[in-house]
Amino acid sequence: MAAPQHVRAAPLARALRATATATATASVPVPVPVPAGIKSQGTSRRALLGLSEPQLRQLAIDLGQQSYRGKQLHDLLYKSRAKQIQEFNHVPKAFREALLGAGWSVGRSPVHHAVTASDGTTKILLKLEDNRLIETVGIPVDDDNKGSSRLTACVSSQVGCPLRCSFCATGKGGFARNLQPHEIVEQVLAIEETFKHRVTNVVFMGMGEPMMNLKSVLEAHQCFNKELKIGQRMMTISTVGVPNTIKMLASHKLQSTLAVSLHAPNQKLRETIVPSAKSYPLGALMDDCKSYFLETGRRVSFEYTLLAGINDEKEHAEELAELLRMCGGGYHVNLIPYNPIEGSEYKRPYRKVVQAFVDALEARKITVSVRRTRGLDANAACGQLRNEFQKNPLLEIEPSPSTERTLVAA
Numbered sequence: 001m002a003a004p005q006h007v008r009a010a011p012l013a014r015a016l017r018a019t020a021t022a023t024a025t026a027s028v029p030v031p032v033p034v035p036a037g038i039k040s041q042g043t044s045r046r047a048l049l050g051l052s053e054p055q056l057r058q059l060a061i062d063l064g065q066q067s068y069r070g071k072q073l074h075d076l077l078y079k080s081r082a083k084q085i086q087e088f089n090h091v092p093k094a095f096r097e098a099l100l101g102a103g104w105s106v107g108r109s110p111v112h113h114a115v116t117a118s119d120g121t122t123k124i125l126l127k128l129e130d131n132r133l134i135e136t137v138g139i140p141v142d143d144d145n146k147g148s149s150r151l152t153a154c155v156s157s158q159v160g161c162p163l164r165c166s167f168c169a170t171g172k173g174g175f176a177r178n179l180q181p182h183e184i185v186e187q188v189l190a191i192e193e194t195f196k197h198r199v200t201n202v203v204f205m206g207m208g209e210p211m212m213n214l215k216s217v218l219e220a221h222q223c224f225n226k227e228l229k230i231g232q233r234m235m236t237i238s239t240v241g242v243p244n245t246i247k248m249l250a251s252h253k254l255q256s257t258l259a260v261s262l263h264a265p266n267q268k269l270r271e272t273i274v275p276s277a278k279s280y281p282l283g284a285l286m287d288d289c290k291s292y293f294l295e296t297g298r299r300v301s302f303e304y305t306l307l308a309g310i311n312d313e314k315e316h317a318e319e320l321a322e323l324l325r326m327c328g329g330g331y332h333v334n335l336i337p338y339n340p341i342e343g344s345e346y347k348r349p350y351r352k353v354v355q356a357f358v359d360a361l362e363a364r365k366i367t368v369s370v371r372r373t374r375g376l377d378a379n380a381a382c383g384q385l386r387n388e389f390q391k392n393p394l395l396e397i398e399p400s401p402s403t404e405r406t407l408v409a410a
């Protein structure tokens, strides 16, 4: 399909090409037989994690077993949380050997390091099969009014990110490759095991741009919903804006929230904060957000990082209110006072400046919330912890047993 005229080939197009190339060359696939109905995932081993019960039943049949063995695999993966095929004691040895012989693995990665803040927020580094590190964050919230507690998983969708937003530690660390569906799913399992609590909410807001790895994100989303029983409405997919992908996502009619990282009320300022915005004019982005709301009935959340002296003035709030009017109804603004990262020139705005921004929006009938700063935000922004351990994410690191499974209080 021809690209719409408003989309120019520019930095984002280059980033998309880089994503495709890096993913193709990230690992050298060793061909293994893939049973009918299960697509190749492009890694040297096939991961069972992420597969549905019907797919696992089919796999059992393809390997000469009865269908109910697939149901047993499903329980082992999602209830018993087995990490290796050798732990599948409920199935015959011959089946375990057939799985291993056909190149299958569970698809779980070890925890390389974890940091817990005083408010309980825990950042976990997982070490993938190719020794690359990804971050995932568990955020516990006690809802005193309802007497319940929630656990939100903030999951990564790529190793690094090609988009290089100016305030982001992940962008500064470069891009290595897209994550496979099981590498997204296992992040939620790692958080549940760390907290010994069910994950109730998932936000695709960790490392990477989810829309540049939409296929894997959608497969992981389906697994969270169907296999881990996390409601679609409890999930949020975020994007900084990648041309032609919001409409694609809308066509799936998910009942999940779309969070669009705006960070500026006009194109000129946005391009200085989000360089990839050069390829996606603000008017076109807002049109696509409107379509998402009309198609799904789900309101769009606009994320706006407040950077002192850059985009936090009353005039910016007024311009933002005007821009949102173009979107019709069905939106919400989430303000995020910036947390400085090492080497960044940006500063956090004063509280009274944040309040003035809120007041200006509310005076124009815009629903707005200010994201509460969690403990880890202050000393380990998204991507910062990974960058500490892996200065060059494009190189493989040597395994270091001394750093495996360390839990450190921040």
Ligand code: SF4
Pocket: 161, 162, 163, 164, 165, 168, 169, 170, 171, 172, 206, 207, 208, 209, 240
């Ligand atoms: S803010 Fe998101 S899209 Fe931008 S560089 Fe960071 S991870 Fe990538």
